[in-house]
Amino acid sequence: MENIKIKKIIESLIFSSSFPITINEIKNFFSDFSITSKLIEELIVEIQHTYIDSGVNLKKVSSGYRFQIAEDCNLWVSKFHPEKPQKYSRALMETLALIIYKQPITRTEIEAVRGVSVTSNIIKTLLEVEWIKIIGYKEAPGKPAIFGTTKEFLDSHNLVSLNQMPKLDDIIIKMAENEKKDFKSLDGALNENISFNNENDDYSGENIH
């Protein structure tokens, strides 16, 4: 096989792989053609030269060779790919809701309401985004942490105080209006999973605030 063909194939292999590729892997792949490591190395250097001014560069990392976006393009590429808006799980929303409304609260207390365990990840995430913090430890076996919301939570949601949290009554009215307008759903997830029991006054917004 001609070197130029081998070079092209090596290029395509590195491009197609989601992991870096080693010279040994390439050598084994071409075992039928008994190609030396030296030749592969030379061809890789050639490819590196070809791509030197390109949008991608062939780089050697610890586990082999891979293409990487050229350094001076990283900023552009980062800008181009909008960071996936973080989607918060229902479990996380429930946990946070309980911390907001029932603070100060321990993990065990959250679990008692949710009926399922609260994973460490959820607490970790909420602590990381600084929406909750540990405000103390309970005098109980194991000294469980007590959680409360933070000023950062208020700031990042444009609230001055928790009193400004939306009121359930208003939400119900809004949803009812939206339904009248024949909107399929204000929020698919909400309408699907949550049915309001309007007869039950106990949960009306006024009472809660």
Next chain:
Amino acid sequence: MENIKIKKIIESLIFSSSFPITINEIKNFFSDFSITSKLIEELIVEIQHTYIDSGVNLKKVSSGYRFQIAEDCNLWVSKFHPEKPQKYSRALMETLALIIYKQPITRTEIEAVRGVSVTSNIIKTLLEVEWIKIIGYKEAPGKPAIFGTTKEFLDSHNLVSLNQMPKLDDIIIKMAENEKKDFKSLDGALNENISFNNENDDYSGENIH
């Protein structure tokens, strides 16, 4: 900004994306520099030339531009990655064919032509691979979903538009007049829903049916 720099960035954007990119997306991205679509198109053609003998080529598909492994490297790449490609059943392919050529179409309409029921699994698989999507719901009892094909279907078959689909065989009609009328209305329904590019005679609407 210099053209050579823009070209390099465009290259990096396409390489870094898991989806094809359109000229419009690139234009919007560079909005601060007021770069014309024409320039972007020219630069893309330049990139295409740069990569013509490379292990990857820049191609246009339905949802934009993307790099693909060079044709003469496909065999090598498939050997390098030993995973077997997904095989689809005849039932699935027939269902897909009906959705492609008769979209928008409901499951019941597919079943009417095939003479057998279409299992939920077939629809589920087609939705999961994103070759089809629900494009609406029919005003009929049970509000059945109406299916159509996606850009992803075209992308995954290296196509830019439905015009490039193979033609349907003509039906030889040797029936009474009223039968012919039936065919007409059937074809009418087809023409409404798929817009074919008439510039290309081979794939004009009449021929596709």
Next chain:
Amino acid sequence: MDIKFENLKNIENINVPLAYIKGEPYLTIPKDLYLPPDALKIILDSFEGPLDLLLYLIKSQNLDILELPISKITEQYVKYINLMQDLKLDLAAEYMLMAATLAEIKSKLLLPVIAESFAEEEDPRAALVTRLQEYERYKKASLKIELLSRVDRDFFLPSKVYYEMIQKEEKYKTLDLEKLVVIFHKLIQQAEFLTPHDVKKDVLSVREKMTLILNQLKKSEFIDFRTLLYAKEGKSGLIVSFLAILELIKLALIECVQPNYNSSIFIKLK
């Protein structure tokens, strides 16, 4: 366009084996239908329904769909159906329906027809022929689609090229607070966590105050009770603070101490 359709032209000539039995491809069903039952099952399973079976019967004998020789086809079709039933194969209802349709067409054709009305009256076979043609069209189309170049089978894409993410300022998206409120109430409903009375007392601002007090207690061990009551918060503010302190005492999170008779009341963590 870099798509080649030449290979598609030969689609009619493609002999897709009906089934592989012990590695042997079976392109047709043997005329005498003599096959081991499980092999026959595989073959019959390979039909995509009654239309497919009918098409097979027509094509394998080089018959013309348009001239559909109904009695011959009906006879053969019924033979297959009976065979399937003999083998106790799960026979889809569609197969039985087709058998009935064929029988109906056959009987209609046998009825004497007045020559005049024949032209106007529909050929009893017409609807079935139309269905067969229509099905065949899409069956062929599906074979053509199968032959199209397909990603990860006939061509491949490079992996997304690695790039170094330059961190953006805003790291976390804010929540939909309305959704959060609804989730909370739903949760409470489910858990029957609170009695109606509790809810009434469960003023959110009290909860917030409780956290604030605990926070202050993290900074200093003792807090003068009076410093927790701000006059500028008004009467309701004072009540909130007072309720918060009471609630914290009830929860055994804080305690009140009064070093001397007459001195200030101090609050400390328990």
